Amino acid sequence: MQNPYKSQQKIRGFRVLDVSGAFAAAFALIVGLDPQFLQVVGLSLRVTLTAVLLAALIGVPLGAWLALARFPGRSAVIVLVNGLMGLPPVVAGLIVFLALSRSGPLGGLGWLFTPTAMVIAQTLLVLPIVLALTRSTLEELWGEYRDHLTSLGMTGLRAIPTLIFDGRFALATGLLAGFGRASAEVGAVLIVGGNIAGYTRTMTTSIALETSKGDLPLALGLGIVLIALTLAINAAAYGASRVGARFAG
């Protein structure tokens, strides 16, 4: 039987990739539920889902407040939050690294090179997306609902549950966008996680590492899972908007 990990061969002294063999081996990893493969996928999903959950818990209420509050410098805060949506992952990783490193303010917690550090870094990446999309969605809704809700005496904090509920499909799309960004990023988790095998190695860091080692089957297998995940996220986002249009108008 062909070694699934051996995907390169030499022809006239040059290394040539055996792409079809790599694909076959990748599918074998997926279908065979390879333990190493499953461990990497499982950790990636755990880290990203936790980060999205934390970003939602912080970002949705904060975004709702930003949508309704009026204070000096609000426009600058909105510009800052919108700008942070494009925060380079390596910079987010660097910030978390500095905070959690031994000499950093949170060094005593001993979180560096743990999944916890990776969750923090990804939360930092997802939070601006959730915050900005919540703010814009709820601000638009408030513009539409203001007269009616004010007429019912629902102003300020009292209006927020109604706005969040009625904006739920748009907010779900925002969360899925955040999930997409976190699951696909490599820089931040590599810096703060250290890419330790069996502990902090995620799909993206594995792909980077295995590709550099020439072990294409695992990289390809993980790549296929990532693409499937991306497609699933987009399908879910599309589904959320369709359901929203059908049931909420």
Place this chain on the structure above:
Amino acid sequence: MSMRDTPSILPLSVQRLCFETDGKRLLEDVSFTLPGGGVTTIIGPNGAGKSLTLRLCHGLLTPTSGTVHWGAAPGAAVGRKRHAMVFQRPIMLRRSVRANLVHALSAVGAADAALRVTAALERFGLNDIAERPARLLSGGEQQRLAIARAWSLSPEVLFLDEPTSQLDPGATRQIEGIIASLASEGMTILMTTHDLGQARRLGVRILLLNKGRLIEDAATARFFAAPGTREGQAFIAGELLW
């Protein structure tokens, strides 16, 4: 569905009401009293201050000067659920017809919300579309729901801001029928309209506003028979007010 067991919030007394924004005076010294009962229509050209007057009376805006008094006790706080407002463009929550009614009643803490929802659906002929998304209804159905939602709060006074301006003649007739029937049941209605025919059909009293000033306050029949002001005559004749 009645709040007649509680003391009346009427009369509504508006005294020297002024509203200014961005240095521009939009309402100037408007005074009138609404003793209760029937439909009072506010007419006037665009920008006259009709909607603004309703919003100030309903408490959505704070006057620059002047007062809006409810009941015999000046300055007495009146819960918003005693007067409700329906807007020119119906504001529909992204929910079903039923859920729109439930939301409004929950907002004011109505104890018998389920009963009131059932009554509103029945009364306004919304039973067949109760589970449909409110935003997907026709303009006439949306306005019917908006009035049903306001009615379910059992207000003593209902403010209607051009309730038929975006409706076809059939839907307009339906809404006018609803307004007339609410008034006949004792609800006090203050509404704005551009439609002189509608003002004539529905109103017992007319307030003519122009450029933020109250030009004429008269019984509907008298206003149309013999307007007391030059502006009133011009407005009925279809001439632009200046």
